[in-house]
Amino acid sequence: MxxxxxxxxxxxxxxxxxxxxxxxxxxxxxxxxxxxxxxxxxxxxxxxxxxxxxxxxxxxxxxxxxxxxxxxxxxxxxxxxxxxxxxxxxxxxxxxxxxxxxxxxxxxxxxxxxxxEGRKQIKQKNVNQARAFQEAGLKLILLLLTDKEALEYSYRMLADKANIALGSVSQIMKELEESNYILKTNEKRILKNIDDLIERWVVSYNDILKPRLLRKTYKAINLDYLRKIVSDNNTKFLLFGGEPAAEKMTNYLKPLEYIIYSNDDLSIIGKELMLVPDNNGNIKIYNTCWTESLNNEYLNIAPALVVYADLIGSGNSRNIETAKMILENEL
CATH class of the missing domain: 3.40.1350 (Trna Endonuclease; Chain: A, domain 1)
Structure with a gap:
């Protein structure tokens, strides 16, 4: 190429x-x-x-x-x-x-x-302006990369499972074909250039979609209690991302920063986890960008691609090392 x-x-x-x-x-x-x-x-x-x-x-x-x-x-x-x-x-x-x-x-x-140092940089180009790498496209690509059967779904089912408009599915799938990420034959669709697709998804997710999902930042009244909640995996309305998810997936990383995905009421989350609002806190609550139908083998853990993106986006060297483990073993 x-x-x-x-x-x-x-x-x-x-x-x-x-x-x-x-x-x-x-x-x-x-x-x-x-x-x-x-x-x-x-x-x-x-x-x-x-x-x-x-x-x-x-x-x-x-x-x-x-x-x-x-x-x-x-x-x-x-x-x-x-x-x-x-x-x-x-x-x-x-x-x-x-x-x-x-x-x-x-x-x-x-x-x-x-x-x-200090020489004026050329204006950074946005390489992800295509619809496929905006919000709706990112949701659909997450589904395609996470659900092995998704490529065989009808456009209507893809729209329902990604929670996006049916018209968007048609346009995004066409873009992915034209960009050489999907090969369409008479019998089936096949994902191509997956490593490059993952890379573009991660960059766009951290730049475009994830900031829109942020709800509030907190600190824990009792961090040991929060760690126990993560360890027990008995919360029905919380999905952990970033470092706490990586700890569960790799048994390698002890979390210092907590990313939690939940669409539940913030007051319920705060009470359940014993959190108090703090703009400088180490706990961030985000909305999800996927539906409950998205299969995940880890209980109370965000999709592996999202966890990988969380770790990459942190810029932390140990997180980046752990992200590589997830890329090799889970994606």
């Missing part, structure tokens, strides 16, 4: 102008997006158009997988058309060299050190 990486050349051209050093670029060396020479140093590049906080976890996981797939002594350089400032800071904290099209960079290799 063609990958639009023309911005890689622009990034290195701008860097060459800034540092007045000769830089050579070779973009034909698989599996790299480019191999570059700066002075006597070679860097193996992985490129991505936009790197925002909502996709930071995905970017870091991809870079780490890329590192593990090549020889250990090869230096990695992440190249982005747009790299948000908080993402750049996180890349530096993770000892990852980076460069954007404007020339902002952190490149550190033995006797070579180039740090450029």
């Amino acid at each position: 063609y990958k639009d990486n023309d911005f890689v050349y622009e990034a290195f051209s701008n860097l060459q102008e800034l540092v007045k050093m000769e830089i050579t670029v070779d973009s034909t060396r698989q599996p790299y997006d480019a191999v570059i020479q700066i002075s006597n140093h070679t860097f193996y590049c992985i490129a991505k158009k936009n790197a925002r906080k909502s996709s930071l976890g995905i970017v870091i996981n991809q870079i780490n997988e890329f590192k593990n797939s090549i020889k250990q002594d090869r230096r990695i350089l992440f190249v982005g058309e747009y790299i948000a400032k908080d993402v750049a800071d996180s890349l530096i904290q993770n000892n990852i060299n980076y460069l954007d099209v404007s020339g902002n960079c952190f490149i550190n290799a033995d006797d070579l050190k180039i740090i450029i």
Whole structure:
């Protein structure tokens, strides 16, 4: 599949102008997006158009997988058309060299050190303007990725199970076909390019849909009691996401921040969990964006894709590590 990486050349051209050093670029060396020479140093590049906080976890996981797939002594350089400032800071904290099209960079290799900050970024492009990656589309894609039988449902059933308009289903399914995410044959529909579809869903969910679902932020009067509620799994009206869900799914993460999905009355939730409103609290209550018909093998846990998106969107390195486990084992 063609990958639009023309911005890689622009990034290195701008860097060459800034540092007045000769830089050579070779973009034909698989599996790299480019191999570059700066002075006597070679860097193996992985490129991505936009790197925002909502996709930071995905970017870091991809870079780490890329590192593990090549020889250990090869230096990695992440190249982005747009790299948000908080993402750049996180890349530096993770000892990852980076460069954007404007020339902002952190490149550190033995006797070579180039740090450029503060150059005006190009305007970030919204790559998810298609209807499929707006609210209704995100609900439908969640259903398609979570329910293995959903691709065989009629449009009417898809609309009912995703709780969206029937007309929206037709338009979204057509977009997904045109974007090469669904292959339609005479007998059935097949999901394609699932990894890319998951990535776009996660970014759009965190950017577009999840902020609309937020209801209120709290703190716990008794955190041990809240942890017991999560552990007991006996609440009929609560579904846990993020860190508490990941703890149940992986037995790896001890939650510090709590995400809870529920459409019930906030006063009932607050009383049941012994919560008090606090804008700086570590407990966030969200509405659900799926119907009760969506099957889930974990009791009182949000769909695995939602949990994965919660962890990725946190930007926390341990959450990102746990998210990778869920991606590999649950999605």
